[in-house]
Amino acid sequence: MNNKYDVIVVGGGHAGIEAAMAAAHLGVPTLLITLNVRKMANMPCNPSIGGSAKGIVVREIDALGGMMGIGADHEYLQMKMLNTGKGPGVQCLRAQADKLTYPAYMQELALNCPNLTIIEGMVTGLLHDEQSVFGVSLANGDQYHGRAVILTTGTFMESVILRGHHKISAGPDGEKPSIGLSDYLRSMDINLIRLKTGTPPRIKQNSIDYSRLTPQYGSPGKLAFSYTTKKFVPLEEQIVCHLTYTNEKTHQIINEHLEESAMYGGVVEGVGPRYCPSIEDKIVRFADKERHQLFLEPESLLTDSIYVQGLSSSMPEYVQEQIVHSIPGLENAIFLKYAYAIEYDSCDPLDLRPTLEMIKWPGLYISGQICGTSGYEEAAALGLIAGINAVLKIRGQKPLILRRDEAYIGVMIDDIVTKGITDPYRLLSSRAEYRLLLRHDNADLRLTDIGYQIGLISPERYQEFVNKKNNIQQAMDILAKTYLGNQTPIVDYLASVGYPNFNGGLNGIDLLRRPRVEYRDLSLFFEELKTIDLDDDAIFQLEVAVKYAGYIARQKESAMKFQKLEKVEIPEGIDYHQLDGLALEARQKLAKVQPLTLGQASRISGVNPSDISILSMYIKRGFKK
Numbered sequence: 275m276n277n278k279y280d281v282i283v284v285g286g287g288h289a290g291i292e293a294a295m296a297a298a299h300l301g302v303p304t305l306l307i308t309l310n311v312r313k314m315a316n317m318p319c320n321p322s323i324g325g326s327a328k329g330i331v332v333r334e335i336d337a338l339g340g341m342m343g344i345g346a347d348h349e350y351l352q353m354k355m356l357n358t359g360k361g362p363g364v365q366c367l368r369a370q371a372d373k374l375t376y377p378a379y380m381q382e383l384a385l386n387c388p389n390l391t392i393i394e395g396m397v398t399g400l401l402h403d404e405q406s407v408f409g410v411s412l413a414n415g416d417q418y419h420g421r422a423v424i425l426t427t428g429t430f431m432e433s434v435i436l437r438g439h440h441k442i443s444a445g446p447d448g449e450k451p452s453i454g455l456s457d458y459l460r461s462m463d464i465n466l467i468r469l470k471t472g473t474p475p476r477i478k479q480n481s482i483d484y485s486r487l488t489p490q491y492g493s494p495g496k497l498a499f500s501y502t503t504k505k506f507v508p509l510e511e512q513i514v515c516h517l518t519y520t521n522e523k524t525h526q527i528i529n530e531h532l533e534e535s536a537m538y539g540g541v542v543e544g545v546g547p548r549y550c551p552s553i554e555d556k557i558v559r560f561a562d563k564e565r566h567q568l569f570l571e572p573e574s575l576l577t578d579s580i581y582v583q584g585l586s587s588s589m590p591e592y593v594q595e596q597i598v599h600s601i602p603g604l605e606n607a608i609f610l611k612y613a614y615a616i617e618y619d620s621c622d623p624l625d626l627r628p629t630l631e632m633i634k635w636p637g638l639y640i641s642g643q644i645c646g647t648s649g650y651e652e653a654a655a656l657g658l659i660a661g662i663n664a665v666l667k668i669r670g671q672k673p674l675i676l677r678r679d680e681a682y683i684g685v686m687i688d689d690i691v692t693k694g695i696t697d698p699y700r701l702l703s704s705r706a707e708y709r710l711l712l713r714h715d716n717a718d719l720r721l722t723d724i725g726y727q728i729g730l731i732s733p734e735r736y737q738e739f740v741n742k743k744n745n746i747q748q749a750m751d752i753l754a755k756t757y758l759g760n761q762t763p764i765v766d767y768l769a770s771v772g773y774p775n776f777n778g779g780l781n782g783i784d785l786l787r788r789p790r791v792e793y794r795d796l797s798l799f800f801e802e803l804k805t806i807d808l809d810d811d812a813i814f815q816l817e818v819a820v821k822y823a824g825y826i827a828r829q830k831e832s833a834m835k836f837q838k839l840e841k842v843e844i845p846e847g848i849d850y851h852q853l854d855g856l857a858l859e860a861r862q863k864l865a866k867v868q869p870l871t872l873g874q875a876s877r878i879s880g881v882n883p884s885d886i887s888i889l890s891m892y893i894k895r896g897f898k899k
Contacts (some may be wrong), residue, residue: 276391279305281664282410282420284313284397288650289426289642289657291380292340296661298390299339300729302668305418306384306392309450314392315345317382317445317650319473319583321373321573324499326356327701328651329366331682333717335651338502339730340658342651345380345500348373351513351572352492353506361820362712364703366596367499372514373573398454400462400638407638413454422664424639425455426657429471431619431644432456436536436589437612446473446616456619462635465622469698470544471648472552472615474585475594481576486603487516487570491873501718502735513572516603519565520553523600528557536588536615544617547648547698552586552599552615553755568601569843580611587740588615592647620646623690623699624866629663629673630687633868639664645690648698655683661730674728675870677883679708679833680720692867692877708829710822714818715815719743745806746816749793752802753782753820764799771795786820793817839873839886842893853892860885 281297283290286308296304308314323346324332336343350371385392387421399410403415409419429450435444445451456466492512532538535554537546548554551559556566569583582604587594591612598604623646625632630645632638641660642653663673676684684708690699694775703709712720722739725731758764760778768776771790782800785791793813797803808816819826850856850864859880870873874884 276303277417278419279303279391280421280668281305281424281661282418282422283661284410284493285426285428285430285642285644286311286384286392287314287426287428287642287653288342289428289644289653289660290424291315292335292342292382292654292657293424293426293639293641293664294390294392295341295384296339296385296658296730297665298387300662300665301389302665304390305409305420306390306411307395307397307418308392309396309445309452310393311381311385311392311394313377313447313449314384314714315377316447316449317371317373317376319471320571321371321376322368322571322582323371323376323650324366325363325651326366327682327703327705327889328649329356329368329499329652330712330717331655331686331701332367333714334681334683334721335655335658336388336502337717337721337725337727338658338662339656339728341383342654344502345376345383346499347503347505348379349375350507351575352515353497353512354495355493355495358493361710362713362715362814362822364611365495366703367713369499370513370571373574373579374576375574381451382542388814396454399458402462402635402638402836406636407632421668422637422639424657424660424664425644426642426643426653426660427452427455427622428643428653429616429618431466433616433618435587436541436615436617438536438539438588438593439539440590441536441541452731459621464632464634465625466619466694467622467646467647468544468617469620470542470546470615471550471643471698472546472586472588472618473613474582474587474790475598475609475613476579476611477598477604478575478610479572479580479582479876480582481572481607481608482516483603484516486680487518490517490569501722501739501811504745516570517601518568518570518601518868520568520601521565524597525557527596527600527626528589528734530555531589531593531596532558534590534593539595542588542615545697546615547700548699550586550648550700552588553584554587554589559853570603585613586615587613589613606733618643620644622646624694624817625654626691627868628675628691628870628874630660630691630775631665631667643698645701646695648700650687652699655686659683659687662730666728675725676724677833677837678706679829679836681717682706682712685712688877692869692874693879695809708833710825710829711833713818714820715811719815737816742809742812744809746812746819749797749803749806749808749816750783750819752800752806753786753796754803755781756800757781758785758799767795767799783786783820787823788815789821836873836888839876841869842872842890844869844871844889844893845897848897853888853897855888857882861889864889 280302
């Protein structure tokens, strides 16, 4: 077997799949090394994709030419649009995926991907000199050379499973852990952090009393993550999830056995995710709450396993049974798998450039949960960016660094490499200061051009995108230039949606800007619009652009001011400790993060506006004292 590749990816989870396929699709020989081929793209926790902010990230992955959106649209169990009662800046998709068919489909895509070789093995070391990393070594002694190495080990490095005070060396979902690589990374003076996450129990479907639960349905319409999807699962064929709640008895059981949990019994060393706490953590932190939501979600059409979302726990098994049996509808639930917590080693993201390459070790990229993040979607996005940037560097091209006003992916990467993490990072819409610009509907308008320029969007797909964009603009131009009189049909329509006594004299844009006026209805009164083909997605984009034009303009103006600092580049190799005038904390933080721009420097914790002014002065002088 060939032992020389351009890109070597270590790990076959969601980050590894995206990194490897991106590099391979860009035409470079790529090697993916995984512990178990049959577990690639596995979903050890909730088999769902999307959700708040995360759903927008999946759309961004697709717009750039990644694969998760395509996989999520393949044989999903339920598709739902969240936050429909709120503004477009927080609306997003969530799919209940199939735990078995999703990874199987992604594995099929990867195994048949040109330029991609996949092998099983455990990487225990890296090949490097004092300047760079150029390969990996395996536990069996094999070595593979590459021009870039991407680590996507997820939650596997020195991982242990915790239930109560019982602790075993194991990976998620019954897999084996990655042993040895952590020690090797430490020998290279790479900082590691101990983190924790967890998963709820799984129970048998026919042991649930559904009469005591509230059904949760999918959303109507042709909903998809990928802009290429043409086939949709009809709503009547989608599965139904169910809602129940914890209660006073549940909370009493947890409080009585709190010291038996791994979390509160002193067994856990790592820091858990702040925004996805265990049930025992919820009870302690939110002691005033009388109940907590629990969603019962089928894992696959091929199994009878139900995922109890919201009930992550590190309690002993017998306590878990008491907890579950105290919940309405689950009094006689039969366990298929007990909940557990998992600890693992992660890298410090402050050691990374915004390209996800390590500052200390050129040629070594880190992506996925090993970056200190949490979630399939975050991992996939990081993998995609790492794969793209590895290839761009090999080719001597400018790296891809997405701005905070350009993509949620840009927000995430800027957050973790500039501010660092104290617990597993999760994307939230509140993290994005320009979330009205970073909407679910316009991911293609924001990023498809970039994906095409990089080479991950085909010419055929790009032409479809251009046609769609042109059609939207043409429709808006027609609306803007055409004024309507007070003819009976338009007067009657406007009266029916709450605007009586219309006297004419307004153009289509003015009318569409009004609440409850919809493009499909309004377009019937414009002869020129009848020849323009707009699908549901394009119509939504057009309506948002019109109805929220003022808000969007203000956010764009704010983003433009922000970009002025982003355009001021900081030369590499600056010795910040020698710059007079900077505060001591600012020198230390700047030296560690090594920001690429003045904008990035301004977001580092401990760097104040006065420090930025001094740094700006040094840049203008060319760092001459």
